[in-house]
Structure formats: C-alpha cells, structure tokens
Amino acid sequence: MTEAHSVKRQARGRQRIADILDAALALFAQNGYEGTSTNAIAARAGISPGSLYQFFPNKEAIAEALSARLLEQMRAAHSSAFDLAQVTDLTLHELIDRMVDPLIAFNLANPGAKALMANTDLPARLQGAARPLQQAVVDRVAAIIGARSPRLPAAERNLAAMVAVRIVVAMMPPIVTAQGAERNALIAELKKALHGYVLPIEAH
Amino acid sequence: MTEAHSVKRQARGRQRIADILDAALALFAQNGYEGTSTNAIAARAGISPGSLYQFFPNKEAIAEALSARLLEQMRAAHSSAFDLAQVTDLTLHELIDRMVDPLIAFNLANPGAKALMANTDLPARLQGAARPLQQAVVDRVAAIIGARSPRLPAAERNLAAMVAVRIVVAMMPPIVTAQGAERNALIAELKKALHGYVLPIEAH
Amino acid sequence: MTEAHSVKRQARGRQRIADILDAALALFAQNGYEGTSTNAIAARAGISPGSLYQFFPNKEAIAEALSARLLEQMRAAHSSAFDLAQVTDLTLHELIDRMVDPLIAFNLANPGAKALMANTDLPARLQGAARPLQQAVVDRVAAIIGARSPRLPAAERNLAAMVAVRIVVAMMPPIVTAQGAERNALIAELKKALHGYVLPIEAH
Amino acid sequence: MTEAHSVKRQARGRQRIADILDAALALFAQNGYEGTSTNAIAARAGISPGSLYQFFPNKEAIAEALSARLLEQMRAAHSSAFDLAQVTDLTLHELIDRMVDPLIAFNLANPGAKALMANTDLPARLQGAARPLQQAVVDRVAAIIGARSPRLPAAERNLAAMVAVRIVVAMMPPIVTAQGAERNALIAELKKALHGYVLPIEAH
DNA sequence: GATGAATGAGGATTCATTCAT
DNA sequence: AATGAATGAATCCTCATTCAT
Numbered sequence: 001m002t003e004a005h006s007v008k009r010q011a012r013g014r015q016r017i018a019d020i021l022d023a024a025l026a027l028f029a030q031n032g033y034e035g036t037s038t039n040a041i042a043a044r045a046g047i048s049p050g051s052l053y054q055f056f057p058n059k060e061a062i063a064e065a066l067s068a069r070l071l072e073q074m075r076a077a078h079s080s081a082f083d084l085a086q087v088t089d090l091t092l093h094e095l096i097d098r099m100v101d102p103l104i105a106f107n108l109a110n111p112g113a114k115a116l117m118a119n120t121d122l123p124a125r126l127q128g129a130a131r132p133l134q135q136a137v138v139d140r141v142a143a144i145i146g147a148r149s150p151r152l153p154a155a156e157r158n159l160a161a162m163v164a165v166r167i168v169v170a171m172m173p174p175i176v177t178a179q180g181a182e183r184n185a186l187i188a189e190l191k192k193a194l195h196g197y198v199l200p201i202e203a204h
Numbered sequence: 205m206t207e208a209h210s211v212k213r214q215a216r217g218r219q220r221i222a223d224i225l226d227a228a229l230a231l232f233a234q235n236g237y238e239g240t241s242t243n244a245i246a247a248r249a250g251i252s253p254g255s256l257y258q259f260f261p262n263k264e265a266i267a268e269a270l271s272a273r274l275l276e277q278m279r280a281a282h283s284s285a286f287d288l289a290q291v292t293d294l295t296l297h298e299l300i301d302r303m304v305d306p307l308i309a310f311n312l313a314n315p316g317a318k319a320l321m322a323n324t325d326l327p328a329r330l331q332g333a334a335r336p337l338q339q340a341v342v343d344r345v346a347a348i349i350g351a352r353s354p355r356l357p358a359a360e361r362n363l364a365a366m367v368a369v370r371i372v373v374a375m376m377p378p379i380v381t382a383q384g385a386e387r388n389a390l391i392a393e394l395k396k397a398l399h400g401y402v403l404p405i406e407a408h
Numbered sequence: 409m410t411e412a413h414s415v416k417r418q419a420r421g422r423q424r425i426a427d428i429l430d431a432a433l434a435l436f437a438q439n440g441y442e443g444t445s446t447n448a449i450a451a452r453a454g455i456s457p458g459s460l461y462q463f464f465p466n467k468e469a470i471a472e473a474l475s476a477r478l479l480e481q482m483r484a485a486h487s488s489a490f491d492l493a494q495v496t497d498l499t500l501h502e503l504i505d506r507m508v509d510p511l512i513a514f515n516l517a518n519p520g521a522k523a524l525m526a527n528t529d530l531p532a533r534l535q536g537a538a539r540p541l542q543q544a545v546v547d548r549v550a551a552i553i554g555a556r557s558p559r560l561p562a563a564e565r566n567l568a569a570m571v572a573v574r575i576v577v578a579m580m581p582p583i584v585t586a587q588g589a590e591r592n593a594l595i596a597e598l599k600k601a602l603h604g605y606v607l608p609i610e611a612h
Numbered sequence: 613m614t615e616a617h618s619v620k621r622q623a624r625g626r627q628r629i630a631d632i633l634d635a636a637l638a639l640f641a642q643n644g645y646e647g648t649s650t651n652a653i654a655a656r657a658g659i660s661p662g663s664l665y666q667f668f669p670n671k672e673a674i675a676e677a678l679s680a681r682l683l684e685q686m687r688a689a690h691s692s693a694f695d696l697a698q699v700t701d702l703t704l705h706e707l708i709d710r711m712v713d714p715l716i717a718f719n720l721a722n723p724g725a726k727a728l729m730a731n732t733d734l735p736a737r738l739q740g741a742a743r744p745l746q747q748a749v750v751d752r753v754a755a756i757i758g759a760r761s762p763r764l765p766a767a768e769r770n771l772a773a774m775v776a777v778r779i780v781v782a783m784m785p786p787i788v789t790a791q792g793a794e795r796n797a798l799i800a801e802l803k804k805a806l807h808g809y810v811l812p813i814e815a816h
Numbered sequence: 817g818a819t820g821a822a823t824g825a826g827g828a829t830t831c832a833t834t835c836a837t
Numbered sequence: 838a839a840t841g842a843a844t845g846a847a848t849c850c851t852c853a854t855t856c857a858t
Contacts, residue, residue: 034239035238037827038829047843047844048843048845049828050829050831050843050845050846051842054841057829059829159390160393162378163393163394166371166374166375166378167370167371167374167397169374170370170373170374171367174370189364192401192404193397196397196400196403196404197396197397197400199400200396200400242852243852244852251818251819252819253820254819254821254855255817255818257853257854258818262854420838440646442644445832446831447832456839456840457831457833457834458833458839458840458842459839459840461832461834462838467832467833567801568801571805574783574786575778575779577782578778579775579778582774593771594771597771597772597775598775600809601775601779601805601809603808604805604807604811605805605808605809606808608804608808625821628821649848649849650850651849659822659823660822661824661849662821662822662850662851663821663822664850665851670849670850671849671850
C-alpha cells in the first residue's frame with residue numbers, strides 16, 4: 001500500500017520533472033535562458049511556481065538538468081547508430097552519415113537543444129553546465145577517429161574531434177530552421193565540409 | 205557661431221555614441237546582452253543613464269548600432285587586405301590566409317564581437333540585428349568565390365560562402381580564448397578545414 | 409478495544425505535540441519566530457507538515473502552546489523550591505537565592521525560553537501569548553512579597569514584583585550566554601540588584 | 613548653478629533617507645524587523661520600492677542606519693544633559709535623574725527605538741548592528757561610574773554599567789506604554805532600583 | 817543637452833497552509 | 838490519522854525607462 005503510494009508518487013515526480021524540463025527547453029529555445037522566467041516555466045509545465053522549487057532548488061539547476069537530459073538522449077541516439085568495433089570497416093562517407101544523421105535527427109526532435117549546445121547564451125557562471133553536452137560528443141568523435149587512425153597522436157585526434165563537432169554545431173541552426181530541399185542541401189554541404197576536413201587527417 | 209556650435213555638438217555627439225558603444229561592447233562581451241544593464245553601460249561610458257537615452261531609444265538599439273559598427277570595421281579591415289581583382293592570382297592557401305588572418309585580428313582586437321557574431325546570446329527578437337554582420341562577410345566571401353570560380357552557380361557560391369563563414373565563426377571563440385602555440389594550432393586547424401571544404405568546390 | 413485504541417491514540421497525540429513543541433523551542437531559540445518555518449518544525453519533529461496542522465491550527469498556536477508549556481514547567485520548578493508559609497523565615501539573601509536560582513536553572517535547561525520571555529521577538533499580535541508566562545511569575549513574586557510585607561499596599565507590591573521580575577529577565581540572556589566564572593559574576597550582580605531594590609521596600 | 617543643484621539634491625537625499633528611516637522605525641516598532649517589508653517601508657516613506665534601493669543596498673542596511681541614527685540621537689540627548697567633569701558633585705539621586713530622564717525622553721520621542729535596543733527581534737546575523745546602540749550607553753555610564761568611584765576596578769565598573777543599563781532598558785517598554793501617574797510611578801520605581809543597586813557599589 | 821533621482825513592473829524564491837491519496 | 842506534493846501570495850531586489858531640474 002505504502003509501496004504502491006510511493007511508486008505512483010515517484011512516477012508522478014518523474015513526470016513533473018519531465019514536464020518542467022520540456023517547458024524549460026521550449027522557453028529557453030524561444031527566449032534564451034535569461035529571457036525565461038521560472039514562473040513561465042512553471043506555468044507552461046502546468047504547475048505552480050512553488051511546486052517547481054520542490055524539484056529544482058533554483059533556475060540554474062533546471063538548465064543543468066536539461067543539459068544532462070539532452071546529453072543522455074544524444075548519447076543514446078548516437079550509440080545506437082553503430083558501435084566502435086565496426087567503425088574501421090566504413091568508408092569516410094558512411095562514417096559521416098552515421099554520425100551526422102542521428103545528430104540532425106536529434107536536433108530536429110529537440111529544437112531547443114541548440115540553445116544549450118551553442119552555449120553562448122548562458123551566463124558565464126553556467127556555461128560549465130552545458131560543457132559536458134558538447135564535450136561528450138567530442139569525446140565520442142575522438143574515440144572514433146582514434147579507432148580509425150590509431151597512429152594519430154592523441155592531441156591531434158582531440159583537436160580534430162573538437163573542430164569537427166564545432167562545424168556540425170555551427171551548421172545546426174540553419175539546418176533546423178530550413179525545410180525540405182534547402183535543408184537537404186545544407187546537410188549535404190555540412191557533410192562535404194566534414195569530409196574535406198577529415199580526409200587529409202585520416203591520410204596522415 | 206551657431207554652425208560652429210553645431211559642428212562641435214555633433215562631434216561631441218559622435219564621441220558620446222562611440223563611448224557608449226565601446227562600453228556596451230566591453231560589457232556585452234563580459235556579461236552577455238541580458239546580463240548588461242543600461243545603467244552599467246552609461247556608467248562605463250562616463251555619462252548618466254538619462255543621457256544614454258538621448259542617443260538610443262532603448263537597449264536594443266544599442267545592440268543594433270554596435271552590430272552595425274562592428275560590421276563597418278570588419279568590412280574596412282577586410283577590404284584593405286586585398287582587392288577582388290587580384291583574387292584569382294592567389295593560391296587557395298594564400299587566399300585563406302588573407303581572409304582569415306584579418307578576421308582573427310579583428311576578433312582579437314574586439315573581444316566582444318563574438319558576442320554579437322555568435323548571436324545565440326541575444327533574445328530571438330534581436331537576432332536579426334546581428335544578422336547583417338555575418339551576412340556582410342558572407343557576401344564578400346561569395347564575391348571572392350565568384351571571382352575565382354565564375355562557372356559556379358550563384359546558389360552554390362552563396363551556400364559555400366555561408367558554410368565557410370560559419371566554420372570561421374565557430375572556431376573564433378576557442379581561438380580568441382587560447383594563447384600562443386595553442387592558438388596557432390587552432391588557427392592552423394581552421395585553415396585546414398576551410399581548405400578541405402573549398403578545394404573540391406573550386407575544382408568543380 | 410476502541411477505548412484502548414483511543415487511549416493509545418491520545419498518548420501518541422500528546423507525544424506528537426511534545427515533539428512539535430520541542431522542535432519549535434529549539435528552532436525559535438536558534439532562528440527566532442519569524443526565522444523558523446513550520447516545515448522546519450515538522451521536519452525536526454519527525455513528522456510531515458500536514459500532520460503538524462492536525463495538532464495546531466497555525467504557526468501562532470505553536471508559539472502559544474509553547475509559552476503555556478514553559479509557564480507550567482516554570483511554575484512547577486518554582487513551587488517545588490519552597491512554599492509560601494516558610495517565606496517569612498528567610499533572610500532576604502536566602503529568599504533571593506531560592507527564587508533566582510531555579511529560574512536560572514530553568515533558563516539554562518531551556519535555552520529557547522528566553523526567546524519567549526523576552527518577548528520582543530514575536531510579532532506584536534502575538535506578544536499577548538507570552539504575557540502569561542511572565543505574569544505568572546510576577547504573581548508568584550507578588551504573593552511572596554505580600555507574605556513578607558503584609559502592610560505593603562497591593563499596588564506597590566505588584567509594582568515591586570513586576571520590577572523585580574523585569575530585572576531578572578533582563579539579566580537572563582547574558583547569564584545564559586556566559587560560562588563559568590563570568591556567569592557566576594553576572595548572577596551575583598543580579599542578586600545584588602534585587603537586594604538593593606527590595607531591601608528598602610521591605611523596610612517600608 | 614551646478615553647485616546649487618547638488619546642494620539641493622543632497623538636501624533632498626538626506627530628507628529621503630530621514631523619511632525612510634522614520635518609516636522603518638515606525639514599522640519595525642509595530643511589526644518587527646521580519647514583519648516589515650521593504651515595499652511597506654517605501655510606501656510609508658512616500659517613495660517607490662526602487663527609490664529605496666537608491667539609498668540603501670538592502671533591508672539590513674536600513675536597520676543598521678537606523679541603529680546608527682538612534683545612537684547618535686541618544687548620544688546627543690545624553691551628553692547635552694551634563695558633562696563628566698561635574699559628575700562628582702552630584703548626589704546619587706541627582707545623577708540618576710540626569711541620566712534616566714533624557715533616556716526616557718528619548719524613548720518617548722522615538723517609540724520605535726526599543727525595537728532596536730531590545731535587540732532580540734533582529735535575526736542573529738543582524739544583532740551586531742544594534743549592539744553599538746546599547747554599548748555606547750554602557751560605555752558612557754561606565755565612564756560616569758569611573759569618575760565617581762575611581763578606585764573601583766574597571767571590570768566591576770563595566771559590569772555595573774551593563775547591569776544598570778539593562779535595568780533601564782528592561783523598564784522602558786512599560787514606561788513608554790503607560791501614561792500619566794502610572795508612568796511616573798514606573799519611572800520612580802526604576803530610579804529606586806538603580807539607586808538600590810548603585811549605592812552599595814559607590815560605597816565600595 | 818545633461819543629470820541622476822524616481823518609477824514600478826517583473827523576477828527568483830520562500831513558506832504557511834491545504835488536500836488528494 | 839498521516840503524508841508530502843501542491844499552492845500562490847508575498848518577499849526582496851533589479852533594471853529599462855522617464856522626467857523634473
């Protein structure tokens with residue numbers, strides 16, 4: 001009985017948190033972090049301002065949790081696409097497809113994500129919170145590059161991963177904004193840029 | 205007499221505006237657009253809040269004017285570096301050097317510029333204000349590409365210019381932040397990325 | 409069966425109330441009345457906020473009940489020390505010892521009591537709640553003075569009792585705060601003050 | 613011209629500050645520190661909440677400034693009454709009159725003063741702000757005792773001053789509250805208490 | 817033209833109290 | 838009876854903007 005209670009309660013709690021993060025994601029995407037009030041988040045989440053603070057101690061914590069959630073979702077989206085072992089069997093074109101496509105799909109599904117990925121929005125104090133999101137992707141890309149080019153020094157590998165991710169992130173806003181053929185053209189261009197950058201690196 | 209007055213007055217007015225924009229640039233760079241109060245801008249410009257509103261109707265207008273000024277400065281920095289006529293005589297490496305180096309110099313000299321170039325900081329309503337800044341650079345790059353590859357369709361030329369500029373902008377924050385050898389490595393990497401992207405385009 | 413239930417229930421209820429008042433006493437002493445949240449009281453009492461309101465209709469009622477409990481405890485502490493009949497046989501020094509010492513012991517044992525005795529903390533609306541606490545002591549002191557100086561008019565007797573109690577209360581905070589020799593010096597000083605005040609009154 | 617401006621401005625500023633402190637004094641006296649909102653202070657002072665913060669950085673600062681102002685007023689009221697040199701020529705009765713009467717006058721004129729003198733109200737963090745108020749009086753009293761009883765060790769002198777002041781402060785609330793004959797009776801009683809306490813001390 | 821005091825709506829956060837479970 | 842999530846009014850404080858001087 002008590003257990004049933006607590007199970008239901010926890011489920012409701014998780015749902016509340018999800019609602020809050022959904023609301024925050026939408027509002028951050030629209031108005032930025034500073035432009036979004038906690039009361040607005042609460043209202044969009046369908047709860048009272050007081051309730052919001054039962055789940056998050058302050059506004060920053062919402063941004064942090066949102067970052068973490070996006071990170072997790074992105075990791076999931078990514079790792080399901082292919083595993084490190086097979087990475088050496090792919091052509092560079094195939095590799096880029098498998099890496100970029102899920103990222104684009106993720107950003108299309110989470111239009112607010114860019115607000116946190118391109119972390120220029122948040123106050124300096126908070127940018128650390130969004131860092132892991134990008135960094136996680138960078139690490140994964142570095143691992144893939146390492147698997148394919150084992151002789152590449154670690155420093156160069158990490159640098160290349162960072163640059164590649166920055167290129168992807170930089171192209172994300174127009175890709176998300178565009179529609180249909182235009183979007184496809186942008187995606188093709190992004191892939192060309194990655195190919196042109198990575199090909200010489202893989203060739204030593 | 206009246207003329208002399210008005211001349212001095214206008215000169216002083218221009219100086220005031222410059223002071224305000226300088227102050228805004230420094231503060232936006234440090235605290236972001238939302239994190240910067242108009243009173244703080246006025247204080248740093250050495251004037252009263254009331255005076256600030258004699259030159260700008262509201263906070264947004266300051267960001268817009270700042271964008272415009274940065275644009276103008278960047279255009280100047282750029283066009284002084286080389287002129288379109290000679291552009292076809294350069295190797296791609298030379299071309300990239302002549303385009304990227306002044307941009308980097310400009311961003312190092314104006315550390316706040318990135319706050320407006322990577323426009324994610326501003327509220328959605330305002331991002332249009334920063335658009336011209338990037339767009340002007342894109343146009344110039346498109347012109348250069350057009351001069352070197354006259355058979356490239358306009359659409360592709362513009363797309364390529366946009367992508368190239370986005371890559372440059374994306375790399376600017378770490379470049380500005382880094383120091384010495386690390387910065388040089390980042391610059392080299394940026395140039396490699398541009399080279400890898402543009403080379404196939406120029407080859408048709 | 410029902411009776412047994414209700415007996416146990418009432419016992420548990422009393423325990424709950426005692427727990428709540430203990431918690432409130434500790435927290436009021438530490439953070440004052442306004443600085444103490446009902447949720448904090450409930451938490452320290454080991455119950456839920458909802459349960460707290462099953463025993464007290466609101467926060468004020470807790471302060472009132474706490475006052476009443478302290479009063480009762482003080483009365484008990486006092487009357488056990490000596491009884492009115494013997495009061496005439498004591499020297500003034502002895503009398504003061506017998507009155508002051510238990511009061512000090514009580515305050516040392518209940519460090520939060522002073523928050524209610526020196527009632528300046530509570531909102532004006534509430535100060536009436538703490539009145540009885542002091543008034544009860546005043547009445548007892550007045551009775552003692554009356555027993556020793558039967559010819560003293562009632563008005564003067566009550567006035568003297570009030571003044572004496574105020575002097576005691578005024579000295580309580582430093583006495584409770586101090587330690588060892590310093591505390592003893594303060595107690596001695598308090599007794600000197602009382603002696604100096606009461607002696608002329610007893611001499612007519 | 614500018615000077616005239618600034619003179620007027622400063623005068624207005626001082627008036628504003630005085631108004632704010634008056635408002636705060638009245639409201640603190642009525643509802644205590646925590647029970648008084650900064651908006652309420654602003655409203656009673658006839659200004660906007662924003663204006664209040666042009667003069668005080670936060671609520672605490674208001675309490676501190678109020679303490680300081682009361683202290684200054686009290687010092688003034690006191691030192692005008694008599695000077696240390698003549699203190700030895702007075703009888704104890706005269707001395708007590710000259711010390712107590714201005715204090716009572718001061719408290720009657722500033723009914724809110726007691727809220728800060730009996731510092732139990734303020735949050736622990738703030739009590740230091742009110743300390744100087746009492747301490748200044750204690751110091752002055754100690755100096756007077758020292759002048760009259762030069763052989764009394766400093767420690768005893770300070771202790772006696774502290775006790776005397778506590779007795780005065782303890783009697784202030786009923787004195788301020790009472791009226792006419794009742795008030796006079798209370799004042800007489802306070803003086804008797806002081807006399808009874810100090811006389812043996814002066815006699816060694 | 818310049819000043820800076822004044823404004824007041826709005827934002828993050830707390831907390832006494834209620835109520836569905 | 839008990840729980841603790843939910844409420845929402847109220848708090849302190851900020852800041853874009855105005856206006857009397």
